[in-house]
Amino acid sequence: MTWEVGSRVADRYLLEELIGRGGMADVYRATDVQLHRPVAVKALREQAEGETGRLRFATEARTVARLSHPGIVTLLDAGLNDEQMFLVMELVDGTTLSRRFAEGLLAHAEVTRIGREVAAALAYAHEQGIVHRDVKPGNVLLGNDDRVLLADFGIAQLVDGATRHTAMGQAIGSPAYLAPEQVSGGDLSGAADVYSLGLMLLEALTGERPFRGTTSEVVYARLQAPPLVPSGLGERWVELLTAMTALDPSARPTADRVVAALDGSDAERTAPFDLATETQVLREPPPLQVPGRPRRLQVMAGVGVAAIALVAGWFVVGGAEDDNPMVPPVPTDVRTDLRAPLAGLHEAIHGSTP
Missing domain, CATH: 1.10.510.10 (Transferase(Phosphotransferase) domain 1)
Known part of the structure; x- marks a missing residue:
C-alpha cells in the first residue's frame, strides 16, 4: 500500500515527498505538524497479524526507541495507520x-x-x-x-x-x-x-x-x-x-x-x-x-x-x-x-x- 503525498499519517505527520522505496517499505519526507520539524516516515508493507502482532510491534518499537547513539538514526515514533505499520525517524539529509x-x-x-x-x-x-x-x-x-x-x-x-x-x-x-x-x-x-x-x-x-x-x-x-x-x-x-x-x-x-x-x-x-x-x-x-x-x-x-x-x-x-x-x-x-x-x-x- 502506497500512501498519497499530501495526506496525514496518524493525523500528525504530513507526507511531502516519496524519497525512497525498498524491499519492505516506502520512505517519505514529512513534517511533524505538532512539533514543526522535518521527519522521515517509513511505511512498512507488512501488516501486524492480529492483536498479538500489534502488541509485539509495540514492544519491539519501544525497545528500538531506547537506542540512543550518535551513529544510529533515532526512532521517534511508531504506530498503525489503517492497520499498516509505520515508523517515524529523524530525517538525515x-x-x-x-x-x-x-x-x-x-x-x-x-x-x-x-x-x-x-x-x-x-x-x-x-x-x-x-x-x-x-x-x-x-x-x-x-x-x-x-x-x-x-x-x-x-x-x-x-x-x-x-x-x-x-x-x-x-x-x-x-x-x-x-x-x-x-x-x-x-x-x-x-x-x-x-x-x-x-x-x-x-x-x-x-x-x-x-x-x-x-x-x-x-x-x-x-x-x-x-x-x-x-x-x-x-x-x-x-x-x-x-x-x-x-x-x-x-x-x-x-x-x-x-x-x-x-x-x-x-x-x-x-x-x-x-x-x-x-x-x-x-x-x-x-x-x-x-x-x-x-x-x-x-x-x-x-x-x-x-x-x-x-x-x-x-x-x-x-x-x-x-x-x-x-x-x-x-x-x-x-x-x-x-x-x-x-x-x-x-x-x-x-x-x-x-
Missing part, C-alpha cells in the same frame, strides 16, 4: 554508502572512518542485546554534516515480531551481505552484523562485491568458503577483514574489537585500491559445490529453509539498490557444472525443471 560506491573507489582513510563509525554503532546496539541483521551500504547514511549513521536498526525485529515470517522460514536480510548463519537458519548474534560489515568494507576498498552471481550462487558460495581478501590491501586490512568474514561466528571479532582495530590503523594506503591493476589474492577461489539433485531433500534439511527461501526469492528486508536482481533459476550464462545442481534445486522447490 545526505546520501547512502551504496550511492557513494557508484561514484568510484573510496580512499582507505575514508573507509576507515566510515567503518569505525558503523562498528561503534553496532557495538553499542549489541550491548543492548539488539542485532541489526541487515547491515548493507543502503542502510549506511552519509550526512551532509559529515555524520555517518546506521539506519533501519530494529526493522528486522519489528517485522519478525509483528508477522510470522520467521515461522514461515523466510530469511531476513539482503542476500549480498548475509552471514552464513543467516543463510543456514542458525542462531544469530552480533557476529552476523560483523560479517556483513566485513563484506561491506571489502567492497568499499576494492569496488567489487565479494560474492557475485545469481542469488543461489551467492547464497551457496558463502557457505563453502570465506571471501577472497586481496593481499594488496595491506597487512592490517587483510588481517581484519579475514577475521571479520570467518565462516565460524565465534572466530570473528566483536564490533568493539573492530572499532579498536580501526582506531589503531592509520590507513596504510591513502589512495584507493584498484582491482584492475592489483590482482594478487590470498588463495584461488574454491569450486562452488552445490548439492546435486539426488540430495535435494537433504539440501532443504541440512542447509535450512532460509537458504531455500533465498533461492525462491522470498526476502523480507532489503531493496533493489543493494540486492542482486532476481534472475531465472538457471540462466543461460551459468557454468556447465552448475546447471544440473541448480536445476535439481529448482525442481525441489517448484516441482519442475525450467
Whole structure:
C-alpha cells in the first residue's frame, strides 16, 4: 500500500515527498505538524497479524526507541495507520554508502572512518542485546554534516515480531551481505552484523562485491568458503577483514574489537585500491559445490529453509539498490557444472525443471 503525498499519517505527520522505496517499505519526507520539524516516515508493507502482532510491534518499537547513539538514526515514533505499520525517524539529509560506491573507489582513510563509525554503532546496539541483521551500504547514511549513521536498526525485529515470517522460514536480510548463519537458519548474534560489515568494507576498498552471481550462487558460495581478501590491501586490512568474514561466528571479532582495530590503523594506503591493476589474492577461489539433485531433500534439511527461501526469492528486508536482481533459476550464462545442481534445486522447490 502506497500512501498519497499530501495526506496525514496518524493525523500528525504530513507526507511531502516519496524519497525512497525498498524491499519492505516506502520512505517519505514529512513534517511533524505538532512539533514543526522535518521527519522521515517509513511505511512498512507488512501488516501486524492480529492483536498479538500489534502488541509485539509495540514492544519491539519501544525497545528500538531506547537506542540512543550518535551513529544510529533515532526512532521517534511508531504506530498503525489503517492497520499498516509505520515508523517515524529523524530525517538525515545526505546520501547512502551504496550511492557513494557508484561514484568510484573510496580512499582507505575514508573507509576507515566510515567503518569505525558503523562498528561503534553496532557495538553499542549489541550491548543492548539488539542485532541489526541487515547491515548493507543502503542502510549506511552519509550526512551532509559529515555524520555517518546506521539506519533501519530494529526493522528486522519489528517485522519478525509483528508477522510470522520467521515461522514461515523466510530469511531476513539482503542476500549480498548475509552471514552464513543467516543463510543456514542458525542462531544469530552480533557476529552476523560483523560479517556483513566485513563484506561491506571489502567492497568499499576494492569496488567489487565479494560474492557475485545469481542469488543461489551467492547464497551457496558463502557457505563453502570465506571471501577472497586481496593481499594488496595491506597487512592490517587483510588481517581484519579475514577475521571479520570467518565462516565460524565465534572466530570473528566483536564490533568493539573492530572499532579498536580501526582506531589503531592509520590507513596504510591513502589512495584507493584498484582491482584492475592489483590482482594478487590470498588463495584461488574454491569450486562452488552445490548439492546435486539426488540430495535435494537433504539440501532443504541440512542447509535450512532460509537458504531455500533465498533461492525462491522470498526476502523480507532489503531493496533493489543493494540486492542482486532476481534472475531465472538457471540462466543461460551459468557454468556447465552448475546447471544440473541448480536445476535439481529448482525442481525441489517448484516441482519442475525450467
